[in-house]
Amino acid sequence: xxxxxxxxxxxxxLGVSTIEVPGGTVRSVLDALFExxxxxxxxxxxxxxxxxxxxxxxxxxxxIANRTDLSDRVRDASEVYVLQALSGG
Amino acid sequence: xxxxxxxxxxKGLFDFRRVSAGGVSTWEHAGVSFVGEPVTIVLPDxxxxxxxxALNLGHFGVKLHRSFDGGTSxxxxxxxxYPEKPAGSDDPTPxxxxxxxxxxxxxxxxxxxxxxxxxxxxxFRSPDRGERWELVTSLWERPDRLEWTGGGYDHPGIHSICVxxxxxRRVAIGVSIGGVWLTEDGGRTWEPRSKGMFAxxxxxxxxxxxxxxxxxxxxxxxxxxxxxxxxxxxxxxRSTDGAATWVEIADRPPSAFGFAAATHPHDPDTAWFxxxxxxxxxxxxxxxxxxARTRDGGRSFDVLREGLPQSHAYDLVxxxxxxxxxxxxRLVMGSTTGSLWVSEDQGDSWECVSTHLPPIDAVRxxxxxxxx
Numbered sequence: 001x002x003x004x005x006x007x008x009x010x011x012x013x014l015g016v017s018t019i020e021v022p023g024g025t026v027r028s029v030l031d032a033l034f035e036x037x038x039x040x041x042x043x044x045x046x047x048x049x050x051x052x053x054x055x056x057x058x059x060x061x062x063x064i065a066n067r068t069d070l071s072d073r074v075r076d077a078s079e080v081y082v083l084q085a086l087s088g089g
Numbered sequence: 090x091x092x093x094x095x096x097x098x099x100k101g102l103f104d105f106r107r108v109s110a111g112g113v114s115t116w117e118h119a120g121v122s123f124v125g126e127p128v129t130i131v132l133p134d135x136x137x138x139x140x141x142x143a144l145n146l147g148h149f150g151v152k153l154h155r156s157f158d159g160g161t162s163x164x165x166x167x168x169x170x171y172p173e174k175p176a177g178s179d180d181p182t183p184x185x186x187x188x189x190x191x192x193x194x195x196x197x198x199x200x201x202x203x204x205x206x207x208x209x210x211x212x213f214r215s216p217d218r219g220e221r222w223e224l225v226t227s228l229w230e231r232p233d234r235l236e237w238t239g240g241g242y243d244h245p246g247i248h249s250i251c252v253x254x255x256x257x258r259r260v261a262i263g264v265s266i267g268g269v270w271l272t273e274d275g276g277r278t279w280e281p282r283s284k285g286m287f288a289x290x291x292x293x294x295x296x297x298x299x300x301x302x303x304x305x306x307x308x309x310x311x312x313x314x315x316x317x318x319x320x321x322x323x324x325x326x327r328s329t330d331g332a333a334t335w336v337e338i339a340d341r342p343p344s345a346f347g348f349a350a351a352t353h354p355h356d357p358d359t360a361w362f363x364x365x366x367x368x369x370x371x372x373x374x375x376x377x378x379x380x381a382r383t384r385d386g387g388r389s390f391d392v393l394r395e396g397l398p399q400s401h402a403y404d405l406v407x408x409x410x411x412x413x414x415x416x417x418x419r420l421v422m423g424s425t426t427g428s429l430w431v432s433e434d435q436g437d438s439w440e441c442v443s444t445h446l447p448p449i450d451a452v453r454x455x456x457x458x459x460x461x
């Protein structure tokens with residue numbers, strides 16, 4: 001099972017903790033995640049289903065390449081991090 | 090009188106209440122919610138006592154919260170959501186919620202109905218206190234909506250929503266930049282209502298184009314809803330015929346530029362504005378914070394300054410940073426510098442409530458008689 005971890009700032013809003021879901025693509029992994037808490041979708045994706053501008057997703061240490069289709073592969077043993085990009089003041 | 094003020098700021102929602110003791114009244118800090126988070130708009134709905142607060146989390150998008158207990162606790166509720174953008178669309182606007190910029194109740198006989206204006210330009214309606222939101226497609230799908238442009242923000246937005254107290258099917262909105270629009274049938278059809286306005290920041294042959302108008306703030310007199318005021322990018326305009334036609338109010342002192350506007354709820358000739366130097370220099374004229382008030386429909390203005398900083402002050406008042414209560418006597422004004430002032434006498438004098446708040450986006454009174 002792929003392991004998903006979250007930035008503390010997201011945990012602050014939604015109280016989510018580390019979760020394990022089957023591998024596949026970033027899209028399928030996130031869809032599985034959203035089944036556990038539907039509110040997460042609006043925090044991670046925009047209205048059109050793309051990754052929010054200031055959210056970053058890493059799979060096995062690499063930033064995902066496709067932020068719109070979310071087609072990057074996720075293995076069953078992958079480590080997935082949902083983080084915030086640095087911005088603002 | 091309204092003895093409570095809600096202040097939406099860059100870093101939290103602040104609550105101030107008027108406290109009387111020994112014959113002396115002061116405004117005191119009474120709490121903060123969402124500390125550290127950008128609160129873009131707040132709506133105390135006096136029909137049922139609900140308080141709504143919109144957040145714009147820098148990383149995680151726009152959120153909407155609702156309180157049934159007067160602001161002690163909030164719950165997150167649905168936000169307006171844009172539909173899927175059709176494949177091959179030539180619309181350069183992202184169909185994605187970027188900011189909740191205005192939030193207003195429907196009519197008094199429409200319990201739970203809310204209107205929300207957003208960036209990038211969608212108007213939404215909720216029938217049930219924000220449980221669900223529906224995009225007003227009759228406006229969004231108009232081909233001429235593509236003529237709207239951003240002004241300050243990258244994309245256009247609806248910052249003002251005026252629901253006619255006589256007939257809630259009659260709703261006027263202000264768009265930056267996209268002019269004034271009116272529906273008379275609850276949102277089924279819309280027409281531009283900016284005849285008489287002009288824009289000095291476009292080529293001469295486009296000056297009167299409806300979608301080129303930049304009304305920074307659109308307000309309506311509750312007792313005389315045919316009277317509207319607009320603080321426009323290049324001056325003040327007033328309509329006395331339900332936004333059918335507009336007349337420029339020229340030479341407002343000390344300057345024509347500004348964002349905020351408020352009108353007396355019972356007297357359509359009285360309005361307040363918070364001027365700044367110019368588009369290119371968004372600070373008070375001569376470093377002095379003033380409020381410009383007219384009591385004769387814009388023929389003349391008083392420049393009010395008692396109690397406001399009169400040297401080296403660089404406060405700017407955003408478009409939702411000035412509000413008047415239901416009596417028309419009490420005003421509140423908040424600035425980007427985090428200053429908050431209240432007037433008990435229609436602006437003749439001001440009391441400084443705080444100079445240390447985060448930058449202020451919006452101020453609203455909450456009526457004493459509100460439930461909860």
